[in-house]
Amino acid sequence: AQTVTQSQPEMSVQEAETVTLSCTYDTSESDYYLFWYKQPPSRQMILVIRQEAYKQQNATENRFSVNFQKAAKSFSLKISDSQLGDAAMYFCAYTLTGNQFYFGTGTSLTVIP
Amino acid sequence: IAGITQAPTSQILAAGRRMTLRCTQDMRHNAMYWYRQDLGLGLRLIHYSNTAGTTGKGEVPDGYSVSRANTDDFPLTLASAVPSQTSVYFCASSDSVTTIVREQFFGPGTRLTVL
Numbered sequence A: 001a002q003t004v005t006q007s008q009p010e011m012s013v014q015e016a017e018t019v020t021l022s023c024t025y026d027t028s029e030s031d032y033y034l035f036w037y038k039q040p041p042s043r044q045m046i047l048v049i050r051q052e053a054y055k056q057q058n059a060t061e062n063r064f065s066v067n068f069q070k071a072a073k074s075f076s077l078k079i080s081d082s083q084l085g086d087a088a089m090y091f092c093a094y095t096l097t098g099n100q101f102y103f104g105t106g107t108s109l110t111v112i113p
Numbered sequence B: 001i002a003g004i005t006q007a008p009t010s011q012i013l014a015a016g017r018r019m020t021l022r023c024t025q026d027m028r029h030n031a032m033y034w035y036r037q038d039l040g041l042g043l044r045l046i047h048y049s050n051t052a053g054t055t056g057k058g059e060v061p062d063g064y065s066v067s068r069a070n071t072d073d074f075p076l077t078l079a080s081a082v083p084s085q086t087s088v089y090f091c092a093s094s095d096s097v098t099t100i101v102r103e104q105f106f107g108p109g110t111r112l113t114v115l
Helices: none
Strands: A003-005 A010-014 A019-021 A024-026 A033-039 A046-052 A064-069 A074-079 A088-095 A101-103 A107-112 B004-007 B010-013 B019-025 B031-038 B042-049 B064-066 B076-078 B087-094 B110-114
Touching (some): A003 A088, A019 A107, A033 A064, A033 A074, A046 A064, A046 A074, A074 A088, A088 B042, A101 B042, B019 B031, B019 B087
Parallel strands (some): A010 A107, B010 B110
Antiparallel strands (some): A003 A024, A033 A046, A064 A074, A088 A101, B019 B076, B031 B042, B064 B076, B087 B110
16 A cells, blocks of 8 residues: 655644645655645645646645655645644645545644734 | 535444445535544545446455445445444545546545444
8 A cells, every 4th residue: 555654743833934744655656646635623624735746846826835856755735924724634645546545644733823 | 515415423323333424425526435534544545436336445444335326425334333433434526537636525524433
């Protein structure tokens, strides 16, 4: 089975500052897909950003961007200008074909006012 | 209905009882999935279905069964619940096809406690 590792169980950031969440994965494939999901206290899973492995350009969605390092099998999420509403559990996910998604164990982000 | 609904929201169940968790989507997505979320373990795939009439096993399928009689519904059944099946269960859907992988949309989850 594929593995996705999030080595930071908890992170904190001051409001308006920048934070980076780490994710590494294990695969022997060259074409695959990576995602970051956010889970606030409401429990609802919300897509933050996605990256196709064949694209060299890092994905960006407003204040959220990724640093995709294919050779290193690293997919970190950067949150700029952190807001109180960013406080949540963040999950990194990998899929090859869309049949099976593999999730990391999550990083709990606290935003300090 | 908008998106994915799950029922019940939460349930306490005696060990050995049979339980079906319901999931319905109105987005006409071809693929549907069931996950369980446990503290410290993230989300783990139980079963999935690429299209109506087909199902597949995920990482942790033992003790669970699914069916996909139509596009919209994807129930998960615990034939004889055990305490280790205490978890939060999420249903998800996606309109991924063979050549195009798209993100998953998730339901609100069902919290199941087996005593």
